[in-house]
Amino acid sequence: MKRTSILQFRTANCKNCYKCIRNCPVKAIRVENQQAQIIEDQCILCEKCTSVCPQHAKVEHDDIPDIQKEIAAGKKVIASVHPAYLVRYGWNSVHLLEEKLQKMGFWKVFDAAQGAAMMKQEYTRILEAQYQQKMMISSNCPVVVRLIEKKYPHLTEYLAPVCSAMQMHAQYLRKQYPDAVLVYVSPCISVMSELKERQAQMDYVITFRELSNWMDDMPQQQEQGKLPEEVYLSRMTAVSGGLIQAMQPVEGQKYLSVDGMDQCREILKELQTGEYQDYFIEMNACANGCIGGPYSQKREKKLLDALIAIRQISMPEGRPDYQKDYHMEMPDITTRRFIPEESYPEKAITREQVTHVLQEMGKYTREDELNCGACGYDTCRAKAVAVIQGKAEVSMCIPYMREKQEDYANIIINAMPGLLVTVDYQLNIVQLNKAAKDLFDISRKKHLLGKQLNEIMDDYAMVNMIAFDREIEQDCVYLEEQRRYIERVITNDRKNKLILCIMKDVTKEKERQKKQRRAQADAVQMADKLAEEQLKIVHEIASLLGETAADTKVAIEELKQTIQQDVE
Numbered sequence: 001m002k003r004t005s006i007l008q009f010r011t012a013n014c015k016n017c018y019k020c021i022r023n024c025p026v027k028a029i030r031v032e033n034q035q036a037q038i039i040e041d042q043c044i045l046c047e048k049c050t051s052v053c054p055q056h057a058k059v060e061h062d063d064i065p066d067i068q069k070e071i072a073a074g075k076k077v078i079a080s081v082h083p084a085y086l087v088r089y090g091w092n093s094v095h096l097l098e099e100k101l102q103k104m105g106f107w108k109v110f111d112a113a114q115g116a117a118m119m120k121q122e123y124t125r126i127l128e129a130q131y132q133q134k135m136m137i138s139s140n141c142p143v144v145v146r147l148i149e150k151k152y153p154h155l156t157e158y159l160a161p162v163c164s165a166m167q168m169h170a171q172y173l174r175k176q177y178p179d180a181v182l183v184y185v186s187p188c189i190s191v192m193s194e195l196k197e198r199q200a201q202m203d204y205v206i207t208f209r210e211l212s213n214w215m216d217d218m219p220q221q222q223e224q225g226k227l228p229e230e231v232y233l234s235r236m237t238a239v240s241g242g243l244i245q246a247m248q249p250v251e252g253q254k255y256l257s258v259d260g261m262d263q264c265r266e267i268l269k270e271l272q273t274g275e276y277q278d279y280f281i282e283m284n285a286c287a288n289g290c291i292g293g294p295y296s297q298k299r300e301k302k303l304l305d306a307l308i309a310i311r312q313i314s315m316p317e318g319r320p321d322y323q324k325d326y327h328m329e330m331p332d333i334t335t336r337r338f339i340p341e342e343s344y345p346e347k348a349i350t351r352e353q354v355t356h357v358l359q360e361m362g363k364y365t366r367e368d369e370l371n372c373g374a375c376g377y378d379t380c381r382a383k384a385v386a387v388i389q390g391k392a393e394v395s396m397c398i399p400y401m402r403e404k405q406e407d408y409a410n411i412i413i414n415a416m417p418g419l420l421v422t423v424d425y426q427l428n429i430v431q432l433n434k435a436a437k438d439l440f441d442i443s444r445k446k447h448l449l450g451k452q453l454n455e456i457m458d459d460y461a462m463v464n465m466i467a468f469d470r471e472i473e474q475d476c477v478y479l480e481e482q483r484r485y486i487e488r489v490i491t492n493d494r495k496n497k498l499i500l501c502i503m504k505d506v507t508k509e510k511e512r513q514k515k516q517r518r519a520q521a522d523a524v525q526m527a528d529k530l531a532e533e534q535l536k537i538v539h540e541i542a543s544l545l546g547e548t549a550a551d552t553k554v555a556i557e558e559l560k561q562t563i564q565q566d567v568e
Helices: 019-023 048-052 064-072 094-103 113-129 142-151 153-158 165-176 190-196 208-214 233-238 242-246 261-273 303-312 351-360 380-388 398-415 434-444 460-467 507-545 550-567
Strands: 007-009 029-032 035-038 058-060 077-081 108-111 181-186 204-207 254-259 279-284 419-424 429-432 472-479 484-493 498-505
Touching (some): 142 190, 165 181, 254 261, 261 279, 419 434
Parallel strands (some): 077 108, 077 181, 181 204
Antiparallel strands (some): 472 484
16 A cells, blocks of 8 residues: 655744754754755654644644545444543543444444553563563554664664554454454554554554544543443553553563653663663653553543543552453464664765854854754754754754844944934933944943933933834934934834934034025125115105105015025
8 A cells, every 4th residue: 555654744834943853852854945844764753843833734644535435435444443542532431432433434443452462462472481581672662663773773673573552453353354444543643654564454544633533523521431341451551651560470570661752762872781681671652651642642531530540441459450351362473573774874974064064153163052952953063963964954043043133234234324223111222333333432432332312312202202102203403512413213113112213414404504594694684784775775866756765665675575585
């Protein structure tokens, strides 16, 4: 059966948060053109990245359309449901789920704890056969298996050659119902990776989330107790340490349970010393086991209630009763094999390459390497290596990009021909561009940042703007100390609680206007004098000619008013 990618990101509006990289335990994510992409051959399907993505950019393989076609074609479709359903849906009986699924077209529904019962029986058999001969790591969690195969390939020899609960149940169901279509309902998508193994007998895998979306009018907790469920010990495999509790102990064998990705990775690193040969280690990638899986976390029960509920339907007396369990006829099982993926060949990375990338990110000294982790990588050097490998971009360095933007902004601001002064709402100076510093600092011979604005110019307009929440003001002030006239455009940056004052030195223009006004005033004075002299002459002429001087006086007054209007 040809399958598409199990897990990928769809194109999304990435916000440069890099949460996916930061949470990916194996850094199997490539960022290209500011878009995150999962590197499939390195991914262990833990789903940490998609769980934390604020854009909900997950795209996963969806088998539901194909299953619906099988049902429509009249096929006998059987569902094998992981025992974590007891927590996910809040039911204490698989029969309630069976009723719902049968209405949707499923033929039969089985608790996959049946497969877990066969699986734990096989673990016990192997431990008895090779008692303390070498360390053994459980292989039921597909995420742990992929983690070891890809990142700790030398430890694959310690993985138990035992089929997972899904594979065990599939082989059993295939023998009982050879013509049926088998569907596994899982708390995570990682089991999809097992479908490619030769031991796989399951046809399809869907998650609890997909099943919930498929079902209409999901029964709620009030249906609990209608059909009391029998006790089956193997349901304990849904929680961390449950496999060990469900197994009959081999006398003298040492057992250890580990859960959570961070702890699993730490333990796997420590196991390289070879000092723990006599341990059987149960590993679960999710904290608390499968009930902590990506699609079990949205559960009907609180965590404590969920843990109690699992115990009550697995070992109500508080201790394992190995008789109260599924006792299945073991199918003919083939030995499971694991393929260590030795480090894929990559070109050796030189110190010079790392140094070059670090310098591209503005890291010239060890002190420059902040190792802040904002890019998703633990150290600046790890990020540099990822850039060389083509998995990351230089622009992912947040401090570097912020510094670069600030430098670029400062270049633009300082290149402004006008003056810029920025103050906060307490009227403290927080920024001056070069032109403003040249005007104010040189005359005062002191640093002005952090000082009150009224030390360099009148701040009444700013006070008024803040008090009345105005957006923009314009005025012109005279700086007595600098002997400058300044036109100001004042804007209110409410978001950042800043006042931006953009100014222009208009001293030359004001001086030119003053000279023009003086010249006009002189012209008026000369007009008055000329008018007075002319009136004398006019009166003399009028007396000689016998004419009144009224018309002449009116004309002179009109001339005077015209000159004064020009002055104004």
